Amino acid sequence: MTLASLVKPQDTYSYGFLDGHAKRELRRRILKAIAIPGYQVPYASRELPIARGWGTGGLQVTLTLVTPQDTVKVIDQGADDSVNAANLRRFIARMSGAHTTTDTHAATLIQSRHRIPEEQLTEGQTLILQVPDPEPLRYIDADMARARQMHADTDYSPIWLVLYEQLVRYRRYVQGASYPSMVHHRYVMSPSPIPRWDTPKLHQAAHLTILSAGREKRLYAVPPYTDVHPLEFSDVPFEVENQDGWMCFRTGARQQFMNELPQADGSTRYELSDTGYAEKLLTHPQAPSDTYYTEGRFYHDGFLKPPRRLA
């Protein structure tokens, strides 16, 4: 026996790239995350052949869960053909042999950076969100040990104070994406930098969402049918982005999340952010699928309250 015979050949990789130990660790962490919704579970987070901070957290989860029978969709800012989404999809397919798709309904695993598709996800689907910063308290206290203590104590008063100060200063919440949300009445989480438009989609969702930060080595989950409430005072409701009157120049769609495209002549055009959905509208306009919002109304009646402006 030689040392060389004890190690595998230099130029081959395990199924799904990660070795068995790494996958076992990830599976255990994922189970723990599902068992404690919204709680950030630390994990070792291996380096992958993709730059750190480019979706390696989501990618480790996808590579752990993927099987040859899976169909994988990867989106970045809503787009399937964005360069980094294309690159991650190519890598997942290369390492797993799984099928890939741009159709939200056809996918069993959806890895996404900063968007949740417009079409309602269903039971059995898993959404994997890439997370740059898992800690909603980071802005309040960069010290990780103190932030952990605040979560343990459910001491979220500083976040409420930030929201209160926004109201005092601007008469509304001025938080952009990454809107802090309470998961099942226990942990405040960052839903990742999805727009506020997407945050309510996590509430009582039929699908499983796993959020994973590779650089920060934390993952957390929103299991199916879990309450997720964007933080709001009872008298000043949370609001999604206001895109009233915007129409997709390619599909004619309205009341879905749009990209704003500045034009050379100073005007603006709009297009659907969700390219898979746009493709469907263009190819099968007669068979509309169920979306989370229909004509601006969210599918859980009463969950989003009418805006109320402070005088």
Added chain:
Amino acid sequence: MAYVAVKGGEQAIQNAEALFHRMKAQPTAAFIAQIHETLPYLVDRVMGEGSLYDPELAALAIAQAGGDLFEAVLLLRAYRSTQPRIAYAQTVRQDELFTVRRISATFKDIPSGQVLGPTLDYSHRLLNFGLLSEEASPAPEIDLADRTPADSHYPAVADWMRANRLLPQIEAASEINGADIPDVTRDTLSIPAPRAHRLQSLARADTGGVLALGYASMRGYGMVHPTVNELRLGYADVRVPHPLHGGYFNIGRVRVSQAEVVTKDSASFRAGFSATLGWNEVKLIAASTLDMEMNAPAHPAHTEDFVLYHTESVEASGFCIHFKLPHYVTFASSTDAVRGAQPTDAVLEDGQTMGGGH
């Protein structure tokens, strides 16, 4: 080529990668071997930050990445991720290091002597234009007449200091089981960090990052004066248990370096330590200073979070370059918030939001 292609993102990235390689010469196996032989300090730096000791693969990574060191380190780390842990090597004690350079700034002479060894410290930094001529120039001669070889092994200066009650006593280390040592590549780095994680993080930290924070600590944000108690370059035998017959056997030597610095508190000395794969003196002096100062009164360069997280080469560089990725959805969310904001008299400064800008 479009940045977010309407269609054809996959084709675009493949072409972009091909273009990167076409805009430089392709490395050959001979060139890679030359990197390994002629640029050992570069190879050492990449192996240290990559935390994988394999000069051939490090040279390959450097060549493949066109000399982009962050990319080279990531290549090694990603490869390292795929490697199983087949054994834990035996602990290497300082007096077992095959030492080629060993200096101390704390005493004029030290037990067993100062050994200058290989260094450019006292070279005149003049470009050697002769190297540009076609002929390969021979390495300079070393005058060995009347020289007795230096010892190959040396005691630790710190042992003398402890014996003389200048440094706090430490308990004699019992036999250490390698599997019991916390491993920062297999566990999350959580703060406060076990000392093993601290030293491992510093060992694989980015050289420039460690230098910047270490220098800040030395210069004006700490004012610590790290006196180099002992700086060593050497080779460590890697001894692992035999899988069949038991007992330990030697599988080779790795280049290692270590630094220990001391500073005086009011009436006592304390020490900081760091070591890494490969020879990298500036990193180790900075890193051992940070090791010494990380428990000092608060300044960012003195806190574990700040130092260990922000000197992580692969994470820092990866996150920094991720800002090249499209961010238009999150930007749209911010645009909406800005358009809807109605500043009141209470606005005294920029409004506070919670990290929505990713």
